[in-house]
Amino acid sequence: MIDAKRKAFIFLIIAFILAIVTGWFISNQVTLAKESMGQSVKVAVAKKKVPAYTEISEDMVDWINIPKSSGLSSFITNKKELEDHLSIVNLSKGDLITKNIVRSRVDIPEDHRIVWLNPTQNVLMDQEIFIGDKIDIIASYKATEGAGVETKRILNNIDVIQSEEVTMPKEQTSGTALKVSLTLPQAEQLIHLQNTAEQIRVLRVNQLEVEEAGITTQNEEQEKAEAEAKQAEKEAAAKQEAIKKEEQEKAKQQKEKEQKEKANKEEKK
Numbered sequence: 001m002i003d004a005k006r007k008a009f010i011f012l013i014i015a016f017i018l019a020i021v022t023g024w025f026i027s028n029q030v031t032l033a034k035e036s037m038g039q040s041v042k043v044a045v046a047k048k049k050v051p052a053y054t055e056i057s058e059d060m061v062d063w064i065n066i067p068k069s070s071g072l073s074s075f076i077t078n079k080k081e082l083e084d085h086l087s088i089v090n091l092s093k094g095d096l097i098t099k100n101i102v103r104s105r106v107d108i109p110e111d112h113r114i115v116w117l118n119p120t121q122n123v124l125m126d127q128e129i130f131i132g133d134k135i136d137i138i139a140s141y142k143a144t145e146g147a148g149v150e151t152k153r154i155l156n157n158i159d160v161i162q163s164e165e166v167t168m169p170k171e172q173t174s175g176t177a178l179k180v181s182l183t184l185p186q187a188e189q190l191i192h193l194q195n196t197a198e199q200i201r202v203l204r205v206n207q208l209e210v211e212e213a214g215i216t217t218q219n220e221e222q223e224k225a226e227a228e229a230k231q232a233e234k235e236a237a238a239k240q241e242a243i244k245k246e247e248q249e250k251a252k253q254q255k256e257k258e259q260k261e262k263a264n265k266e267e268k269k
Helices: 002-038 069-073 184-196 207-268
Strands: 039-045 061-068 085-087 102-104 114-117 123-125 132-140 147-168 173-183 199-204
Touching: 039 173, 114 184, 123 173, 132 184, 173 184
Parallel strands: 123 199
Antiparallel strands: 039 061, 085 102, 114 173, 132 147, 132 199, 147 173
């Protein structure tokens, strides 16, 4: 009877302690949640409608407070993150501006020139092209007098600095005019072909494939480095094994020598 009362008393004490610990833990978590909800951070939203591929200026951006959380890494929280950037999608008023929908403008090197690529009768674009894209330019032209038409890719991976819809009064056509960044020799070549080539085709580079190709190259280099490291480990292990065998052979020879000397001494005795 006494043992049963003692066990019941011990059980009650343990249950009381567990209840206190559980209550403290729940209270602590609630406090932490309240503190987290109480903290906020300013993030960028569209102040008005922003068309795709438009450079973002201060008058297009508003800042609102949202609760601080672990999902803030994709939001814009600093004005500097929008400097010289453009939106790659259409934004409506109040839309959140995130890092994955903005792109930095292309920096123009000092030795480059900006050339207009107008939508004339001999300039064709196979798909829609925007600011920040890269393009290849292929021209069909007569290489020499009397020779046939030659088609070549004259420029590749060229940066598009500006893209806008224009109307050409002379040709009575409208289309997308591009500004491209070129070195001086490239600019001379393109301007000459705009005036003399039978046709110029502008092809948008699939940047995803370019990035994937870069990733593939990095993976190949990594695999090569890993293979070289494994080969070096094998060579080092083989060298260690050879040294070990040599030491064992020396130890064996030394032991045999000692045994012979001991046998000779015993014979002399």
